[in-house]
Amino acid sequence: MKKLVALTLASLMLLAGCSSTPKNDGNEATPTPEAAATEADVIVVGAGGAGMTAAIEAVNAGKSVIVIEKAAMTGGNTTRSTGGMNAANTPEQDLIEFAEEAGVEKMLASAKENYPDLAELTATVEKQYEEFKANPTGYFDTEELFMLDTLVGGKNLNDHALVEVLANEAKNGIEWLKTIDANLSQVGSFGGASVKRIHKPVNDEGKTVAVGSYLVPKLTKAAEDKGVQFVMETAATELVVTDGKVTGVKAGDTTYTGKAVILATGGFAANTEMVLKYKPDYKGFVCTNAPGMTGDGIAMATAIGADTVDMEQIQIHPTVSQETSALITEGLRGDGAILVNSEGKRFFDEVGTRDAVSAAEVAQPGGFAWLIVDNKMVEASSVIAGYIKQGLTVEGADVEALAAAMGVDGAALVETMDKWNACVEAGKDEEFGRTSFANKLDEGPYYAIKVAPGVHHTMGGLKINTNTEVLDASGNAIPGLYAAGEVTGGVHGANRLGGNAVADIIVFGRIAGQQAAAYAN
Template identity: 45%
Template sequence: MKQHKKLLGITVVIMLIISLLTGCAGDAPADTEEPQGVADIQTDVVIIGSGGAGLAAAIEAHDAGKEVIVLEKMPMVGGNTLRATGGLNAAGTSVQAELGIEDSVEVHYEDTMTGGYDMNNPELVQIFTENASDAVEWLLELGGDFNDVGRLGGSTNNRSHRPSGGAAVGPELVRTLRAAVEARDIEIMIETTAIEILSEDGKIGGVVAMNKDGQEFTVAASAVILATGGFGANSTMLVEWDSALEGFGTTNQPGATGDGITMAAAIGAGLVDMEEIQTHPTAVPSNGSMITEAVRGNGAILINKDGQRFVNELATRDVVSEAMLAQEGEIGLLFFGDDIRESLSAIEGYIKQGIVTEGSSIEELAGKLGIDAETLQGTVDTYNGLVDSGVDAEFGRDDMPRGIEEGNVYVIEVGPAVHHTMGGVRINGSAQVLNADGEVIQGLFAAGEAVGGIHGGNRLGGNALADIIVFGRVAGQSAADL
């Protein structure tokens, strides 16, 4: 074999010498082709984005008998869903029943509308809240662990489903969906960016995409599903819609740049609520990590640099963020004790990151923080008294599951960062994208944070994950009906 390769090499050299001598060195050898671009692809449904909405849509479209391809511009699957920590809101689930939690779709609907200042699209909220329970049951059937239930800000009842022990919900959600996608052999093309939605005479024909080498190709399809997320990591776009966000950090992953919204608008899609942008109050200023709202839901309080409470910790995110920005340094200190640490396994991750300040007593912790120990002790004593009475006479917090007892105490410094963009493309109840006149763009669907209208002026913690599964499934089913 080695001798054969050596002879082949000699032959090639001789051929090159002959071509030079005959003056045709500029012509390619007869058996050599010019480099070819990436081949175009044909499929039934192409989905842009591999977060929770995209993966849920892929599973449903596939199970309805359609061939599906998912495009993901980042080098890994999951999008912002992978970063989610708090939970997935749903009312009337089997998990709630097992835990003795009473809840209803009607209360979930009212909480969502109230949290969004009644700016939400009532039809979409009705579909969302009515189907959230089925979304949880579907995820459980797929093998997911969503068997712990807590409460996040703005919710009347405990309805935020998360993994056992209170672990971060996003990784488990992505794991569950990705396993289901892989079991179905659905193709996901990572590091592949959709750059244009193909449309002719008001009908969708697929997308133009580009691979990591900059080569463009077409994915022809009768249905396109936008699951590209919001624009929380696009500083230019954020400031365009809300100039007050100049210089804000973000909890979003780098790929959340609003590509799907921009592409849809380019072919006439209507947009709604684009100026409604939510900050999350408990992000770590030093690195942008988000501290799950479940820490507060499980009993933590927020104090300022003077060691005093300043807000109802479970008010809506915009209210807590505004209160925090009014404090010295525009930050807050998330304060909790051993009981809360033991109730929520996600806290162990924060300790491993080195972002938690710990003290064996309130006095020791106060010394580390430069806070007057008597003031901090007074704040804790007062709060524990409120827990005992069941009434927060200071700030109106209506859910105080535990006080801060003797033992180790902890603080995480937090501040607001851009978290969720409530605005996006306009859809109907079938997840069909509508144009500026409210007419259906045939073949174009959307789900998740790329969509506007569901959360109104403020999104409740735990509603986004329910939203992406509910409307991701709807989009997949609707696309399969074409």
């Protein structure tokens, strides 16, 4: 079995052009393979963030749990996640100063102009904002503004009920993570969010660290400590249905039997054939995902009549290194980085939504851009230090030297940087309408990373309700079958906001574990 799985992954990697090495700090947890029991109250398929969160919550509700994972390590794409987790109305936000008036006003104007269907929600947010301005205490963010950002970002294709749960429960997810010793204490800006909402971990020196390689070992340890049994290097292939109820999972010759099954197998961005079926235009794009993201859960569930939603909604991310397929986190732009084209000129609001920034980038000469940071940003982030260590950057002691290393016109880049620093000082970007500025880019050495879009996230997937029950084509819940995380569709609509997927896996992973446990009573 192990050999077969290894061969399968290798061939998938070749097919998908996906990198085989997880981009983490070497912290992945590797539970001891153990295949003694084949029966438990709840069977979870996939040991990524959603699966392990669900497993922990099911055990917390008093149930026995087996997690089946096809890779040799826990984590999946969750290990690769870098930026952080969105949550509104948190105590962490109240520790920072509110200076995002322009972001809120821009969102309200955009929602009014483009989304009349969201008029009621927009009016609620406007009222909340007026009340805050009249009596400014703490930081301004609300669950309703989180919803509005997510719906506008997702072009209002999202399932509103799921988005409401996401927005209301994310702050509880941040608190829940503290119970497994995970503290996302730093709050910052990210694309498509009107205010500072993304929650990130920091190391002992106070530097930002990647969220996934921070969370995965903690989730794995918590699950192991609570007695979850992991069955590693074992790919589930089929759901078992008895008298109309899902009662287990087949993996090769072994059947794992349970009262409920949770699918948490992640998305399908690494399955080139499946991506091109829905988006033929993405032929030749690199992919940021772990190689195992091949849509297995979608195949298993649709084989027994599950419905899917938004399958053609596949996100490309604008800042991917084309040589290594490594994603360069949006957090850099949130923290002040700019994008310039091969002529050394800015061309778009860098913290716009991913679809919009990607489209603007593709329209530039050569279809690529340079992401620029300065030494102050490097000093504050071990994530950027990691990019430098991986050889992803070119460097210059001053802006002219950086331009030479990038092969762009020095005078043009100096003019761009001067103009940008004036925008930061004024808190206004007349040319492209960016509303989050952070600090000036004015301390050498300067660094640039060459980036272009890559296939990143599959917004579509299994159709679920707010209890994470998987629905059939008639909208009825399939008894005993639950799903959470990137295997599902509907939360993110036509475009996922950065930070919303980690919120998704924690919020809906928890619900899946609780609901499956209740069903298994």
